[in-house]
Amino acid sequence: MKIKNIINYLLVAIMAIQLVSCDNKETLDSPFKGTPTDRLNAREKELNDLLMSSEFGWKAVYFTDNTQLGGFTHLFKFKDGKVDMASDFDNDTSIASSEYDITLGSTVSLLFTTKNRIHLLSDSNSFPTADLRGKGYKGDFQFLYYGQENGEIIFRTNRSFEEVRFVKAKATDWADLALGRLMIPNVIGAPTRPLFRLLETNDGTKVSQFDFSFSSASRFATSNSVETGSSVTNNIGIAYTPTGIIVSPSVKVGNQELSVFTFDAATGNFNAIGAGGIKASIKYSNKPLVLTDDYKMFLPGNPYFYYGFTIDDYIQDAPTNSSLFFTILNQTNLDLPSGKKLTDIYFYFNHPTRGSYIDYYFENGSLIRHNITVTEDAINKKLILVNRNFQSGGAVPAITLIKNLDDQLINVDGIYIKKEKFKAYYSNDVYTFTNATTPFRISTWKLN
Structure with missing residues (x-):
């Protein structure tokens, strides 16, 4: 063999040895111990041990989308692939058992594999508002593990990447879960x-x-x-x-x-x-924070407009409807004969031939019409609706059966009117009629 070839082979061999040496040094100096699979397996064990480490389990207040939804409290007690779970999603705050798994993917995640309370938030057929039809409560049941901080387990949801934190639960958390739901009427606002x-x-x-x-x-x-x-x-x-x-x-x-x-x-x-x-x-x-001029378009001399509330339609979900309104409405229908329940309440202002009136429609096709005169309280920016007379069409219930409802609208104290900033599913503007002295408020669509 020529001396030149021998030298070339020696140079190649030396370079190969150096590369292997560098590679071994990088492996020894690497901050990542073991293979990626080893590290994921260690992470899996870490999470599973952590989930089972709390005596009374874990508590999570899960805000699925805080731009349009509130939070739901969940309690978890993990043990060898089984989980006991309770939530305040509805009045059933009892404990239910199901299964969970720690899964390996690009990261380690907690997956609730069989149906339990957490799955109520991901059911697309159960939705709180019309805008969330087909989306449910936008919840998830797979949580990506991101470590610990101050004794809390940090997760991010698999679908929307929302952060969810598990904090160590106390025995009282399980006992008090139902008590949280007693707070709901206080947030809604007491009718009194x-x-x-x-x-x-x-x-x-x-x-x-x-x-x-x-x-x-x-x-x-x-x-x-x-x-x-x-x-x-x-x-x-x-x-x-x-x-x-x-x-x-x-x-x-x-x-x-x-x-x-x-x-x-x-x-x-x-x-x-x-x-x-x-x-x-x-x-x-005791009164609106801002008194608007929205009521002025209802005064005599303005164009004809009408507004409607329909039972069991999207307008019923408007957050501006008050509990007193629903209490009176429900009682009215309880008192009405079978087949003659109230279905719609329509407000007509400045009709070219009939003036202003309120129509109460019933499921048998009949109606009670209350003809009114509209006046203004300019200082307090209110409408005063004054009785003219009643008319009826078809086999209608007795007028006295709608008196409690009608009296909230036709009274000397008047009503405030506000054009709302939100929509109730459809593109129609929403106008709210509010009794000036009682907690009665009904929202309607503008229909023309």
């Missing part, structure tokens, strides 16, 4: 208290007010600043606790974020207290 709600914040130098409208179906509140020119909102998802509520996102007041509100039974307020005098309260008001 003033109708109007507001969120008020105080940063120590300035008090700001926001209107407050809550939907119990979605556990979500819309809250917009009432200050002229301000576009600040505090729209929040709400989760119930035995002593109050948790909100997400937090309400920012000054440089602090407040998320835990405690219920005060004496006033009906929910209060969150920060440091240095910073606080926020959800409270009641």
